[in-house]
Structure formats: C-alpha cells, structure tokens
Amino acid sequence: MIRFIGKRLLLSIPVLLGVVFIVFAIMSLTPADPGSLILGIRATPEAVAKLNHELGFDKPFFERFFLYIKDIVLHFDFGVSYMNRKPCLQEALSYFPVTLQIAALSMFFSTVIGVSLGVFAAVKQYSLFDTFFSVMAMLFAAIPGFWVGMMLILIFSLTLGLLPPSGVASWDCYILPTATLVFGSSAELFRLTRAQMLEEIRQDYTRTALAKGAPNRVMIWRHALKNALLPVITSIGNSFGGLLGGAIIVETIFGMPGIGTYMLKHILAKDVPVVMTCTLILAAMFYFIILLVDIAYALIDPRIRAQYARKRGV
C-alpha cells in the first residue's frame, strides 16, 4: 500500500509536467508578449523589445519552457505577475483558502445530502419520497450553477434580506455560495447513490445477510451501502475537481476573493505566469484528491487491495 502511494506520488511528476507543458503551449500561442502587456499601448517598440529580452521572451519556445521548469524545480520560483510584479505563488496561495473552503464545504454537504437521500430513495423505491427527490435531482442536475446562484441572491439577499449577497466578511457569506454548488453536485451524487444502492440491494449477499437474521437497516447500511460506495467515491473525487472549477463561477457571482476570481482577472489580462501557477496548483490538488479516492477504494474493497499488492515492484 505504501509502495503504491509512493509510486503514485512519483507518477504525479510526469502528469504535472504534462499539464504545465500544455498550458504553457496554449499561452504561447496567444498573440501577446509580456513587454507590451506590462508597458501598455503607449510604450515605444524599442522599450517593449528591451523588456521582452530581459524577461527572456525572445528565446525559442522550448528554451523558455525548460527555463520555466528549471526555475520551479531548482528555486521553487513560479515567476512574477506581469500585472503587479508580485511573486505568483505567494499571491495565488493567499487567494486559495477562500476557494478551498467553498469547495470543501460544498463537497461535505453534497456528500452528506446526496448519499443519504440516495440511500433512502433506493430503499423506498417508487415511494413518494423517491419520486419527489428523483425529480428534484434531475432538475438540479440540469440547472446551471450560475442561475441558481443568482436566484439565491435574489431570494435570500435582496428579497428576504437574510444573507449577505457577496464578500467574505463573516461566516454567513459562505452559505449562499456553498448552497449554489451543493445543489448541482448533491443532485449528481443522489442519482448515482440511488442507482448503485438499487443494484446492490438486489444482490444475493443482501439476502444472505437477511437470512442470517440481520435487521433491514444493518443489511442496508453495513452490507449494501459499503458495496455501493465505490463508484460514489470516484464521483465525489471527480466532483471535487468540478467544484474547484465551479468555484470560479460562484466566486464571480458572489464577489469572493478566491482563486477563481483571481485567475479569471489574470486570464483576461493574459498574465501568463499567474495563470500557469494557478493551473498547476489546481492540477496538483486534483491529482491529490484522485489519489485519495484510489486509497479509499483499496481501504473499502479487498479485491482492489489485492490488485495493488500483486503489482508490487512494477
């Protein structure tokens, strides 16, 4: 197991290198050079060319890429922002907590809500409860997050005046953004959990459990749910990636200083180092979450654990 984790951590290096390369290449294709971005439109071509030379922008693509990677690896230097000349990494990390809080909170609540309602709906299949929540889930999976966000502001902030519509001044600022994300992702988890549970409840081993004298709730929560959770955990991991991305929209709507708004501002300004840094942080986060999913898999399912063990030394 430890070998497996170590192997996966090592494997993250080529993955993240690939991510950096792709983003770097895309950013290089955009028709903008840092010299004119920094100095503005009124700068003389000579001054722009001089600055570009200082920044190394006149070097060939692969050389620039290599230098960029070298700076990261040797000095942990992610470059400075074209816009405000501040080191990218420190600045990006200062925006990160807000995003992480929204993503973690909404992941927690959508898991609790989605999974538990999914289990109940599956157990009471065809009941009013099941039908109601299935329809609701379909609805919320289909409605785009930004619309939900705006409606929540309209209802809870502007009409009822209960919650602040924007900012991060107090804890209740997080309620609406979290709720916005929870609607969509809990709907997804609900649908998946329900479908998985319906399948597991019909498996033979649940009947064996009942024949042993297991009360219904033990059969459902101890036997069926644990088996149903595997794909659900994958989905939770994936949705965390979605939530990080979705945070960009939510932060914009609710005016929160998170990595989403920060990144968006710098994307629009073609601030390459900042975009690169943010992308890299998000990619690393996502990779880490997926690793956690795989570990959770092995903890739950002995067959997968056995597979990891067999692949020893590979």
Added chain:
Amino acid sequence: MSEILLNVDDLSIVYKTSAGEVRAVNNVSFAIEKGKTLGLVGETGAGKTTTALGILRLLPVRTAEYRSGTIEFEGQNLLALSDKEMYGIRGRKISMVFQDPMTALNPIMTVNDQIAEAIRFHSDGTLKREEVDKRVNDILELVGIPASRKKEYPHQFSGGMKQRIVIAIALVCEPALLIADEPTSALDVTMQAQVLAMIMELKKKINTSMLMISHDLGVIARTCDDVAVMYAGEIIEMAPTDMIFTGNRHHPYTVGLMNSLPGVSGNAKRLRPIEGMMPDPTDLPAGCKFAPRCPFCEERCKTELPPCTEQNGHLVRCHRFA
C-alpha cells in the same frame, strides 16, 4: 409419529407484475417432522425457491403477496410475526443455504466477520469476543475450512469452499430447520458429492430438520426422508422417498421426471423428456396444471382441479387415482 416442526398449510403466493399476476405458489401444504428431511423437487420455475423464501419471509416486499395459508413453525404462525420477531427466527431457528455461492457472500467482508455477524445477531450483546472467535473457528473446522484462513475474503476461496462458508453461516447458530435451496447445483460434480455428504453429516450432528430443494432426483434420493414434487406452483405428489422411486401409483409428471433421467445400468436408451413447457404462471390452466402436457389427459382434467388422494401416506393429485 414424531413432533411436527414446520407445518405449511394451504400456502399461496403471487407476484404482482406489469404482465399480470404470477401465481408462483398455489395452495401448497406440507409438514416437516423434527430431524427429518423433506425434498422439494421440480423444474425451474415450479415455485420451489418462492416457497422457501416465503417460509423465511424474504420475498420482495413490493411485488410478492401471501394470498392464503399459514406457516406454522414450533407452534407459531410465522406470517403473523412482526418484522422484529422474524429477525430472531432467521438465522437462529431457520437458516437458508443459497444456490449460488459465488454471489451469496458479501465480497468486501472477511469470512470471519460474515460468520461472526450471524452469531452476534442472535446473542444479546453479552457474548465475549473470544467466545465468538471460538465459535467461528469451530464451525469453520466442521465445514472443512482451516480457521487460519478466516481473515480472508470470499474472492480468495474456490466455489466449493465458498459454499462451505455459506453452510457455516447457516449452521453456526444450530438452527432447528435448514432450508437448502439447490445447495450443490452451482458446483461441479466432484464438489457436489463432497458438499452434500458434509451437509448430511452436519445435519445429523446438530440434529436439525431440513427442507432440501433440488431439481436433481439423485440428490433427493440420497438425502431425503420424504419427497414433494412441485409443478407450476402446486405439490402434485408427496410420499416417503422410497415410495416415490418405486411402485406404480404416480402422477404422470413424476413418471415423466423419472423417464428423463439417464440410467446407470442396463442398455443405453434415448431419454424421454416431457414434451412441452410449463404453463405460463400468469395464465394457469383451470383444471390440472399438467393437463396440456399429460399423455393421459381427459376432458375433465382440463376443467376440474384434481383432488389430492392419499394411500399409505402417498399423496397424488391426479384424476386417474381419484
């Protein structure tokens, strides 16, 4: 006449489906005496498993419905018990061994936990860990699995061993009645004999009664004291085992079953299968259910339900013997 453990009387079970009502079990009555084994034979879809699950009340709640009858076990009607009272019966008083050992075990629980669970459900929580451990070890030894392997998972065992584990789970609380639903039909032939011999030995050891469900007359002949032949949800013949396999007073379906068995001795002959198919359970014939396939079918067979007639404990539901 010894004491009757299980008395099923006039049991009817239907499944409500979109295609109509499936009449899976129709007015079935039988009794099992203490320590005895009753065999339930019949082809696929005859209602054997539904009867078995019906006794344990493990039928799908939404679709299955008890239409009539009582299931009396140790003097109490199981159909009148609450869910909670049923939890105490299942696994403790009546256990079941399922047909397919490959899917009957929870894939992500150790063998030890799956057996220990059965013990814990039926102790009031005072049982010490060591006692549970000991009982798990004992039952594993009885079914021929080394106790050292109990921390392993089902996928690490072969089919035959899995079935031994399923049997261990069923017998660990020493139930008064064991329902074995085709316990060997998913195993290969060499395994079948071993597992069957083991079931019979354990049955004797803990003195449990048994309901043996099978479509294999060989298995039935070897294990059962009495045999009930099921066809289209009805018991059409019931007798002590030796009487089923001998004599001339038989239901035409039973005769058909015997004829479709390959003989071991004598000249190799072509098997004579029963022509036709079992009737559609959503639309059963009004008279004898077997009439459309019966070589002796008369007019009254098509309209009148034949009565059950008894002769020396040999029941046959056929107009020919009425």
